[in-house]
Amino acid sequence: MDVYEKLKELGLQLPPAPAKGGVYSPSKRAGNLIFISGCGPAIGGNCLHGKLGGAVSLEEGQACARDCMLNVLAVLQAAVGDLNKVTPIKILTFVAGTDSFDSQPQVANGGSELLLALFGDVPARSAIGVNALPGDIPVETEAIFEVKE
Numbered sequence: 001m002d003v004y005e006k007l008k009e010l011g012l013q014l015p016p017a018p019a020k021g022g023v024y025s026p027s028k029r030a031g032n033l034i035f036i037s038g039c040g041p042a043i044g045g046n047c048l049h050g051k052l053g054g055a056v057s058l059e060e061g062q063a064c065a066r067d068c069m070l071n072v073l074a075v076l077q078a079a080v081g082d083l084n085k086v087t088p089i090k091i092l093t094f095v096a097g098t099d100s101f102d103s104q105p106q107v108a109n110g111g112s113e114l115l116l117a118l119f120g121d122v123p124a125r126s127a128i129g130v131n132a133l134p135g136d137i138p139v140e141t142e143a144i145f146e147v148k149e
Contacts, residue, residue: 001120003084003118003119007118010114014070017077027075027078033145034147035144036144038142039142040135040140041137042067042071043071047135048137049137050096051096052097053100054098064110064138065109065110065111066114069091069114069141070114072111072143076143086147087145087146088121090123091111091123091125092142093126094130094133096129096133108127110139112125123144
């Protein structure tokens with residue numbers, strides 16, 4: 001399965017890798033693993049703001065999680081050069097929600113489903129509820145991939 005062909009079939013394209021928001025490396029390789037720093041959902045300047053269970057609906061949160069994953073993949077592409085050489089190992093999705101919002105796993109499915117469609121498998125995953133995220137974004141995702149060379 002070619003990741004780039006699958007993206008086209010889904011009507012998606014990788015955005016440019018997002019700009020850094022602080023003092024960190026967008027990716028860091030250790031042996032055959034590559035760690036991708038947290039990415040928000042902003043693509044082309046477009047991004048929802050607010051919390052799940054408040055201004056942001058579950059469906060919008062899932063779309064944000066998918067866009068976070070597209071940004072993760074853009075950083076990965078910049079670091080590795082070919083997404084067909086990687087396997088998703090673990091993702092961590094942070095979901096900013098109201099105190100009563102408890103559907104973090106359903107939000108994170110937006111990113112997991114994209115990985116399933118592109119790679120034919122899903123990684124281990126955690127979905128964590130948080131009070132706030134940088135810039136009032138509703139979702140942020142970080143990831144670990146194995147590089148096959």
